Amino acid sequence: xxxxxxxxxxxxxxxxxxxxxxxxxxxxxxxxxxxxxxxxxxxxxxxxxxxxxxxxxxxxxxxxxxxxxxxxxxxxxxxxxxxxxxxxxxxxxxxxxxxxxxxxxxxxxxxxxxxxxxxxxxxxxxxxxxxxxxxxxxxxxxxxxxxxxxxxxxxxxxxxxxxxxxxxxxxx
Amino acid sequence: xxxxxxxxxxxxxxxxxxxxxxxxxxxxxxxxxxxxxxxxxxxxxxxxxxxxxxxxxxxxxxxxxxxxxxxxxxxxxxxxxxxxxxxxxxxxxxxxxxxxxxxxxxxxxxxxxxxxxxxxxxxxxxxxxxxxxxxxxxxxxxxxxxxxxxxxxxxxxxxxxxxxxxxxxxxxxxxxxxxxxxxxxxx
Numbered sequence: 001x002x003x004x005x006x007x008x009x010x011x012x013x014x015x016x017x018x019x020x021x022x023x024x025x026x027x028x029x030x031x032x033x034x035x036x037x038x039x040x041x042x043x044x045x046x047x048x049x050x051x052x053x054x055x056x057x058x059x060x061x062x063x064x065x066x067x068x069x070x071x072x073x074x075x076x077x078x079x080x081x082x083x084x085x086x087x088x089x090x091x092x093x094x095x096x097x098x099x100x101x102x103x104x105x106x107x108x109x110x111x112x113x114x115x116x117x118x119x120x121x122x123x124x125x126x127x128x129x130x131x132x133x134x135x136x137x138x139x140x141x142x143x144x145x146x147x148x149x150x151x152x153x154x155x156x157x158x159x160x161x162x163x164x165x166x167x168x169x170x171x172x
Numbered sequence: 173x174x175x176x177x178x179x180x181x182x183x184x185x186x187x188x189x190x191x192x193x194x195x196x197x198x199x200x201x202x203x204x205x206x207x208x209x210x211x212x213x214x215x216x217x218x219x220x221x222x223x224x225x226x227x228x229x230x231x232x233x234x235x236x237x238x239x240x241x242x243x244x245x246x247x248x249x250x251x252x253x254x255x256x257x258x259x260x261x262x263x264x265x266x267x268x269x270x271x272x273x274x275x276x277x278x279x280x281x282x283x284x285x286x287x288x289x290x291x292x293x294x295x296x297x298x299x300x301x302x303x304x305x306x307x308x309x310x311x312x313x314x315x316x317x318x319x320x321x322x323x324x325x326x327x328x329x330x331x332x333x334x335x336x337x338x339x340x341x342x343x344x345x346x347x348x349x350x351x352x353x354x355x356x357x358x359x
Contacts, residue, residue: 034201034235036234039234039235039238040238041200041201042197042200042201042203042235042236042238042239042242043238043239043241043242043245044242045193045196045197045200045239045242046238046239046240046241046242046243046244046245046246047242047243047245047246047249048193048242048246049190049193049239049242049243049246050242050243050244050245050246050247050249050250051246051247051249051250051254052181052186052189052190052193052246053190053243053246053247053250054246054247054250054251054254054255054281055180055181055186055250055254056180056181056183056185056186056187056189056190057180057186057260058186058190059247059281060260060281060282061281061282061283061286061287062260062262062263062266062283064345064349065266065349066262066263066266067345068342068345068346068348068349068350069263069265069266069349069350071263071265071266072263073183074183075183077182077183077184077187078183078186078187078190079187079319079323079324080187081183081184081187081188081191082187082188082190082191082324083191083323083324083327083328084187084188084191085187085188085190085191085192085194086191086192086194086195086205086324086325086327086328087327087328087330089191089192089194089195089198089328090194090195090198090328090329092195093195093198098199100198100199100200100201100202101199101200101201102201104201104202106198106199106202107202108198108204108329109204110331111316111326111329111331111333111334112333113332113333113336114316114333116314116315116316117315117316117322117333117334117336117337117340118336118337118340119314119315120310120311120312120313120314120315120316120337120340121311121315121322121336121337121338121339121340121341121343121344122311122340122343122344122347123307123310123311123314123315123344124307124308124310124311124312124314124315124318124340124341124344125311125340125341125342125343125344125345125346125347125348126304126307126311126344126345126347126348126352127303127304127305127306127307127308127309127310127311128308128319128341128344128345128348129344129345129346129347129348129349129353130299130300130303130304130307130348130353130356131300131301131304131305131308132282133308134207134208134308134312134318134319134320135207135208135210135211135240135308135309135312135318135320136207136240136243136318136319136320138305138308139207139240139241139243139244139247140243140244140246140247140250141247141281141282142244142247143243143244143245143246143247143248143251144247144248144250144251144281145248145251146280146281146282146287148282148287148288148289148291148292148301149282149287149301151292151301151302151305152301152302152304152305152308153305154305155301155302155303155304155305155306155308155309156211156305156306156308156309157211157214157215157309158305158306158309159211159305159306159307159308159309159310159311159313160208160211160212160214160215160309160310160312160313161215161219161221161223161226161309162306162309162310163225163309163310163313163314164212164215164223164225164226164313165221165223165225167225170314
């Protein structure tokens, strides 16, 4: 609740992080100010990820329907094994205090619970079953030439904006 | 080209590769894997409109926009250079159910009968593309993450709020796919 009160005031620079962290597991923990050209490496990582999404068929509307109808193990296998590998990687990174390629210590933020994870989670679940896509696959589907998905993406951006607009009036 | 590159990859190949995205992004620059935040950065960059939620230095987070741009390029590469073009295998029960709604044989990533420009102006096409997309954008931000941020990154880091979110994603999807969607498809 305290974070919501902060919002009505002008946000000084040091609470910028707080605004970001209330939003996301996806926090950028880096303190470095990277020049723009160094960010192409993330585009390259994205290309690899996009290829995997397509080859794994997790961007297929049919696979998502099969998952929610319990007609196929595929999606559960993909998500389960992805988590297993991610879990092991994070454990190893923590145990051996592995640093980034720029020599910065790797830091992971803890996620605070709020009711949004329940309400928002259910709403996203509805959207996932309708569109057959979570945000990553939307981009991959468009790249793959499913042009009508541009409409879905624009609508998702509108949904994000609407959340930002109504945020302080929603239960958290 | 090698046949295994062209065929769809089984879950035990694809899943671990998706999991490796977590350490890859951490090693490249301390970035926690997550995709739906990119939608927020796009809002902050294009139409912040004085909403406090969109008033932050989005340029600092622009790695995320580079990443999703790459995902789009990856989609293009995979379909044009790493695909056999065969129709996707679909569970016969699903095919049978869809045919009762006039949704024909599977041809691509999404059923052409549902996700087309003509369909967009029908009630069910609008529900699937426009309402569905809106819920994806609204819901992921409300939940603070999506399948990548919560289900993969969050669970990998043993965050219990991410487990709550993941269970709710699944519950919502289950409800929609089995009880609401069948009705919407008859529209």
